[in-house]
Amino acid sequence: MKKLISTILILCLCLGIYSCSKSSDEDDLKESTTTDNDTTTDTTAPILAEVTAVTTPDNDTTPAYTFSSTEAGTITYGGSCTSSTTSASSGNNAITFSTLSDGTYDNCTVMVTDNASNSSSSLAVTTFTVNDFSFSSSASDNASIGFGQTYQYQLNTSGSYSGTITYSLGNEPDNMTISSSGLVEWTPTKASDITTHQDITITVTTASGYVLTETYDLTVTGTCVSGNVMSIWSGDQRSSTDSSKFLGNITSYTDNESDICGRSNNLDCTAENNYDYATSDSSVNLHIGPTPSATKGNVFFYNQYDNTTHIYLFWMFGVGGSSTANKVHLDVFTANNESSDNVVESDDSPETNRESQSESSGLYSSTYTGRYDYDNCCSDGGVIGPFSGNTYRIFVDLGGKSSLTSSHNTSSADDLKASGVSGYDLGTGSLSSLKYYSKDNSSFSLGNVDNFTVGYNSTLTCGN
Helix, strand or coil: CHHHHHHHHHHHHHHHHHHHHHHHHHHHHHHHHHHHHCCCCCCCCCCEEEEECCCCCECCCCCEEEEEECCCEEEEEECCCCCCCCEECCEEEEEECCCCCCEEECCCEEEEECCCCCECCCEECCCEEECEEEECCCHHHHCEEECCCCEEEECCEEEECCCCEEEEEECCCCCCEECCCCEEEECCCCHHHCCEEEEEEEEEEECCCCEEEEEEEEEEECCCCCEEEEEEEECCCCCCCCHHHEEEEECCEECCCCCCCCCCCCCCCCHHHHHCCECCCCECCCCCCCCCCCCEEEEEEEECCCCCCCEEEEEEECCCCCCCCEEEEEEEEEEEECCCCEEEEECCCCCEEEEEEEEECCEEEEEEEEEEEECCCCCEEEEEEEECCCCCEEEEECCCECCCCCCCCCCCHHHHHHCCCCCCECECCCCCEEEEECCCCCEEECCCCCEEEEEEEEEECCCC
8 A cells, every 4th residue: 555655656746747847848839939920021122312423514434423322232223324333232332334325314223122122212313414525635735936926726626426516715815716616826916915825725515515624825935026927828828828728927037227238338228139149159148037058948038127018038049159059940929919029139040030920900910930050159049029918929839840931041951941841840959958937037847848828917016
């Protein structure tokens, strides 16, 4: 009996212990299930905002853009814009759009999808314009001009654009202009122009509104001398002048009323006396003008007294006693001269010869042949004029076949053969150079042109 009671107690005790253990396991299972049921699902979409819009107009075809996002995620682009950047972080995101063509972009969007597949609303990129457009020239590369000379600068651009572009100037000197094709032109004509003109601004505006500016300084050098200013162009510019052929302005050598060209006979310094052909050495003995050279050709204007009248065109080849044998053959055509011009001086008549002259409405046009043949004892050259008015042009033909006859007759067999015959070969022979000189001894090389035109451009006054 006592043994049975012990067995029952042991059995009850064991059952009690088992019941406690089982209750604990069930509670653990119940707690795990609750945790799973309490898991929160992310349903919040990123919020986007524009931080830095694309500069507009922009000449960068891969423009920069910055937006912010409240969550990290994957970027999706819409409209005409794409980018290689496809991941967004929380905060600001700087991206670069892939290459865009010129044009206006008003449909570009950005969207971010987070890791829970929540997508933001599309962020509209502020409308912008792309113009792949820039300057390819610089006015500051050669920003100096002599007084009385014409300054020219052709503004060039690169890139592509649609529609027309317009040009304008700012802070420019008086009378400086810019054409519809971007050509800047100006001739300093007042003493006050001789200075450095600072911060001249060229503005270029495209049809889409993109603006480029170029700012530079322009320095005018020299001194003001009242009187006529002539210009030089390449080619035949007798009837009209082509600005693309313009080489520059030239000023003439000038004497004064009391000047006698260094001569002892007290004669005025006329064009003939200035050339001073000396029979004793058969060479030019120039008093006012560029220094003669044995192997170079010089061309220049000479104005007697007042720099406004008595204007003559000089040319010379070689100088006595040191010249090498040479032949120079040229044709000269004058037009719109208010004076009846003629040969004023020539080393050997008729090396410089007037072939014809016509007059219409008070204006004269003439033709001249120059057939020069000199050796190491002599020089050659000629003087024609006078020229007056404000429309005269003088065309000098140096290349190809002559269209004029020639009455030049010397002992040279070649020249005798060509006498009176059209189709004469023109050229500068073995001259090392041919240059046009201004009063300040600046010069334009004529060695690379077959012909050129010189003539009146404007009149300078030295008032402010």
